[in-house]
Amino acid sequence: MEKLRILHTNDLHSHFENFPKIGRYLQKAQQDKTVDQVLTFDAGDFMDRSHPLTDATYGQANIKLMNSFNYDAITIGNNEGISNSHEVVEHLFDHANFPVVLANLREEDESMPHWAVQDKILTTKKGTRIALIGLTAAYPLSYEPNHWHVKMLKDAMDEVLPKIEGKYDVLILLTHVGLNMDSFLAHNYPEIDLIIGGHTHDLLPHGRNVNGVWITQTGKWGHYVGNIHVEIDDKHHIQRISPHVVATSSMREHDDDQKTILGYRERGKEILSQEKVADLPEKYDGDREAAIDISLDAIADFAGTDLAMLSTGLFLEPFKKGIITKYDLQKILPHSMHVVRSKLKGSDLWRLVMEIEKNRHYLDHFPLQGMSFRGKVFGQMHYRGIKFDPLSKAVFVEGKEINPAKEYQIAVLDHYVLVPFFPTLAIVGDNQFLFPQFLREVIGDYLAKKYPIIGSETNGGPKEPN
Structure with missing residues (x-):
């Protein structure tokens, strides 16, 4: 035997x-x-x-x-x-x-x-x-x-x-x-x-x-x-x-x-901290709203859209004023998530917003695990270019009431396509997954362009092997 x-x-x-x-x-x-x-x-x-x-x-x-x-x-x-x-x-x-x-x-x-x-x-x-x-x-x-x-x-x-x-x-x-x-x-x-x-x-x-x-x-x-x-x-x-x-x-x-x-963590911190990304003004110091707003701008810019959405639970820490490094971004946004460009008819975009608003209170403190999320709770969803009137249930895009027949593009995350809360995205969205940059890399690149470090060159981060 x-x-x-x-x-x-x-x-x-x-x-x-x-x-x-x-x-x-x-x-x-x-x-x-x-x-x-x-x-x-x-x-x-x-x-x-x-x-x-x-x-x-x-x-x-x-x-x-x-x-x-x-x-x-x-x-x-x-x-x-x-x-x-x-x-x-x-x-x-x-x-x-x-x-x-x-x-x-x-x-x-x-x-x-x-x-x-x-x-x-x-x-x-x-x-x-x-x-x-x-x-x-x-x-x-x-x-x-x-x-x-x-x-x-x-x-x-x-x-x-x-x-x-x-x-x-x-x-x-x-x-x-x-x-x-x-x-x-x-x-x-x-x-x-x-x-x-x-x-x-x-x-x-x-x-x-x-x-x-x-x-x-x-x-x-x-x-x-x-x-x-x-x-x-x-x-x-x-x-x-x-x-x-x-x-x-x-x-x-x-x-x-x-x-x-x-030592494992400190070595990683040491390497990433050497890579300076941007020099943020004082308005970002500890202000989570400011961090989310510019992050919405970043993913919209990356996806080539006017509309975007991000949830607060993604941000484990606020931004800080002054020099921000790759390590700072890794701590703030540790998730292995990618940006998705989603095409939706106006009627479907309206339904997506209704799904978000219906679940808003529930998701605010909802503990979430998996699907690349490394935070604790989902949090509140924030929009770029979209407004919602809870009384009339009207949705406004760039200041105009949504056109049910018009096609819109919105920058979202692969995470939102995978979680079960927003079925419209997964079922009817024409979704293009944008690889290979992570969310934090997309945001870091945008910050580097908007708030460059004066007098020094920003590094491209730890280099991928040849």
């Missing part, structure tokens, strides 16, 4: 506060002599540019740390594939010592990205052939503007499975598609033995068996590490899969851990 131990992580999201413990746990477990072999995998979203060190190094700090975790293979999540420019992703894994398995992402010409493989066959010390297939969340609206072609899960599986038929004994998927889609895969592809998943931050303490397929996921942020024991008979057939998780909080902390963790 062959005994394997599979260690796995998902959705670490640059929560470096858990990395020291996770690293020690993995390295010790990888020396386990009670089993024949230990394998280690990650299911994506290991990086998150809301952390200053990740942002400053374009994820290279994450890769360096992950190299020390001794992964046998990983797949990517949307925080790698969508929250970075195409150029950054092309070089993200230049120094990785682990393979990236990814069956459903292609270059625009349909070629395989040079940094990934569609599938991989691992042969254990006892000769069991393990096929690995990686899948990431299929978001064409976000991937295509970033010059990628993302395949639907079924299309990718139907393409790769015939190619590897007869070449493996055990089939493992590394997925960043969420629990519902993992269940879909389990129902439709019973030849799968194990899915190591992520994306929806579900904690499955003992896994979930769906149609004979084991699905595992460890929640989020490195709060847990997955630990699966697998027994395989002499004919290389799986006899037993026993998933469970280990809480990071149960792992012993070392005396220097907090210093190490603080």
